[in-house]
Amino acid sequence: MNRTCENGSLRAADAGKKVSLIGWVSKRRNLGSLVFVDLRDRSGIVQVTFDETMAEKVKEVRSEYILSVSGTVQLRKDPNPKLATGEIEVLAEEGTIVNRAETAPITIADDTDTNEDTRLKYRYLDLRRPVLQKNMILRHKVCMIARRVLDEKGFVEIETPILARSTPEGARDYLVPSRIYNGRFWALPQSPQIYKQLLMIAGFEKYFQIARCFRDEDLRADRQPEFTQIDIEMSFGDENTIFATVEDLMKAIFKQTVGYTLEDSFVRIPYAECIRRFGTDKPDLRFGNEIIDLSPIFKDTEFAVFKGVLDNGGVISALKFENAADKYSRKGLDKLQDFVKHGFKAKALAYLKMEKGTLTGSVAKPLSDAEKAAVAEQLCLKDNDLVLIIADKLKIANTALGALRVRLGHELNLINNDEYKFLWVTEFPMFEYSEEEGRWVAAHHPFTAPVEADVDKLFSDPEHVSSRAYDLVLNGYELLSGSIRIHEQDLQEKVFEAIGLTMEKAKERFGFFLDAFRYGTPPHGGVGIGLERLVMVLAGTDNIRDVVAFPTTNSSLDLMSESPNVVDQAQLDILGIEIANKNKE
Numbered sequence: 123m124n125r126t127c128e129n130g131s132l133r134a135a136d137a138g139k140k141v142s143l144i145g146w147v148s149k150r151r152n153l154g155s156l157v158f159v160d161l162r163d164r165s166g167i168v169q170v171t172f173d174e175t176m177a178e179k180v181k182e183v184r185s186e187y188i189l190s191v192s193g194t195v196q197l198r199k200d201p202n203p204k205l206a207t208g209e210i211e212v213l214a215e216e217g218t219i220v221n222r223a224e225t226a227p228i229t230i231a232d233d234t235d236t237n238e239d240t241r242l243k244y245r246y247l248d249l250r251r252p253v254l255q256k257n258m259i260l261r262h263k264v265c266m267i268a269r270r271v272l273d274e275k276g277f278v279e280i281e282t283p284i285l286a287r288s289t290p291e292g293a294r295d296y297l298v299p300s301r302i303y304n305g306r307f308w309a310l311p312q313s314p315q316i317y318k319q320l321l322m323i324a325g326f327e328k329y330f331q332i333a334r335c336f337r338d339e340d341l342r343a344d345r346q347p348e349f350t351q352i353d354i355e356m357s358f359g360d361e362n363t364i365f366a367t368v369e370d371l372m373k374a375i376f377k378q379t380v381g382y383t384l385e386d387s388f389v390r391i392p393y394a395e396c397i398r399r400f401g402t403d404k405p406d407l408r409f410g411n412e413i414i415d416l417s418p419i420f421k422d423t424e425f426a427v428f429k430g431v432l433d434n435g436g437v438i439s440a441l442k443f444e445n446a447a448d449k450y451s452r453k454g455l456d457k458l459q460d461f462v463k464h465g466f467k468a469k470a471l472a473y474l475k476m477e478k479g480t481l482t483g484s485v486a487k488p489l490s491d492a493e494k495a496a497v498a499e500q501l502c503l504k505d506n507d508l509v510l511i512i513a514d515k516l517k518i519a520n521t522a523l524g525a526l527r528v529r530l531g532h533e534l535n536l537i538n539n540d541e542y543k544f545l546w547v548t549e550f551p552m553f554e555y556s557e558e559e560g561r562w563v564a565a566h567h568p569f570t571a572p573v574e575a576d577v578d579k580l581f582s583d584p585e586h587v588s589s590r591a592y593d594l595v596l597n598g599y600e601l602l603s604g605s606i607r608i609h610e611q612d613l614q615e616k617v618f619e620a621i622g623l624t625m626e627k628a629k630e631r632f633g634f635f636l637d638a639f640r641y642g643t644p645p646h647g648g649v650g651i652g653l654e655r656l657v658m659v660l661a662g663t664d665n666i667r668d669v670v671a672f673p674t675t676n677s678s679l680d681l682m683s684e685s686p687n688v689v690d691q692a693q694l695d696i697l698g699i700e701i702a703n704k705n706k707e
């Protein structure tokens with residue numbers, strides 16, 4: 123017998139209807155002569171009632187059995203407001219056990235208490251939990267909206283190779299050995315970067331792909347070795363064209379999934395300003411409390427600690443939290459002190475509190491009255507305000523204060539969890555110095571264009587070359603990165619040279635790409651949107667595994683299929699591979 127409707131779809135208006143349902147038994151309760159079964163399918167749960175004439179049929183039914191039922195929808199005497207179908211129940215007239223199930227090794231319910239490793243081992247059961255089903259459907263919706271919006275805007279979806287040449291995102295590659303060409307390897311793409319740029323050279327103008335990317339990175343809680351990007355590239359535009367496309371896409375996604383209307387155009391803040399104001403390149407803009415530079419107040423200070431820092435080119439930076447002084451006791455402040463010292467290498471955390479018109483706190487004594495008055499004036503201090511101060515090198519002070527800002531934002535409930543605040547961070551540094559390699563490396567990837575005014579600093583002052591790379595940040599998460607690319611061959615060669623990549627080496631790695639540049643490369647740029655991040659924010663989870671159907675653990679293991687795993691010697695032989703150290707973990 124086929125079902126006539128989905129379990130989760132029934133409402134009070136259906137009372138009196140005859141229905142046939144099928145699903146998993148989520149719960150079974152005996153109440154005297156009555157048996158109640160919660161029958162679950164993808165759409166939800168409905169209560170089925172078996173009266174004394176029918177109870178026999180479901181006597182042996184247990185959780186996760188598959189049951190098919192026919193009956194009549196009726197209004198419940200005691201509605202259950204927690205359930206979408208809570209106003210009704212189905213009075214069973216027929217019931218058949220379609221399949222039996224062993225006792226599940228995990229609790230199949232939204233608030234399961236089973237530990238995550240067990241859930242990952244039995245992921246197919248874990249995925250029966252409504253919350254995970256909801257997340258996967260949300261992910262599907264986001265992809266569908268992206269496809270629709272980008273298609274309407276004239277983008278073409280094109281697949282690029284998974285067995286590919288090594289790409290330049292800066293992480294380690296996953297390698298795949300070739301059987302036919304022993305000793306040669308493919309690299310799984312870290313992103314489709316080179317291919318999408320080649321598609322611009324090929325004349326497609328607007329490309330997108332929901333692309334699987336692979337990065338063999340060190341263990342991090344919020345990373346998976348493979349992840350998905352909504353990858354976009356477009357020709358004949360600049361940052362404005364790309365930002366407008368992404369903003370339209372985000373507006374459609376947020377409206378159609380969580381019903382949220384995003385602001386018309388997103389804020390843009392250059393990287394350097396961002397670091398100065400928030401101490402991070404991914405600030406959470408749902409609250410203020412920006413970093414304030416107090417250095418000018420102390421330029422002639424006699425307080426030795428501040429003086430020493432300023433004489434060494436450091437800064438005195440501060441955060442102000444209104445009406446928070448009484449919320450941080452000595453002990454609470456000690457914890458903050460530990461946080462900045464151990465987490466961010468700051469030498470110390472000083473504080474001031476405005477108490478009944480007087481400034482008290484760890485540096486109240488050594489500061490002069492004039493200095494304290496100046497601080498109170500600059501920060502417009504009122505009673506019970508708390509000021510946290512770090513005197514250190516700019517980067518250390520602001521990074522630590524940036525992290526403190528977020529911590530206190532949470533602790534003091536300054537963040538509205540129902541809000542989505544986007545911002546573009548622009549003009550990222552072009553290069554960063556790699557201590558490990560002893561040279562400047564591309565901060566984004568080496569195809570990113572430098573800001574035009576900085577081109578002549580490529581060799582003389584690489585540290586201060588800004589690039590046309592940008593990130594889109596949402597509520598403190600980096601949602602995407604991208605850039606305007608270099609489209610002139612000689613500039614590309616110069617950038618390679620600036621990162622110590624000889625033309626010979628560059629040709630060896632990306633020769634085909636450099637060749638392509640010679641045949642009329644259009645100005646172009648693009649983005650890679652982290653799909654998992656986006657879905658995580660929409661789903662309100664901070665666990666990336668909650669939005670991936672078959673994720674790995676933090677240590678890149680798939681506990682269900684037990685991969686990676688050893689392979690037969692014969693398979694290795696055919697690939698010409700010998701394992702040098704079999705015991706190496």
Ligand code: ASP
Pocket residue numbers: 291312313314315354603604605648649650
């Ligand atoms: N390929 C870049 C990345 O994965 C994104 C881009 O520049 O379009 O970060």
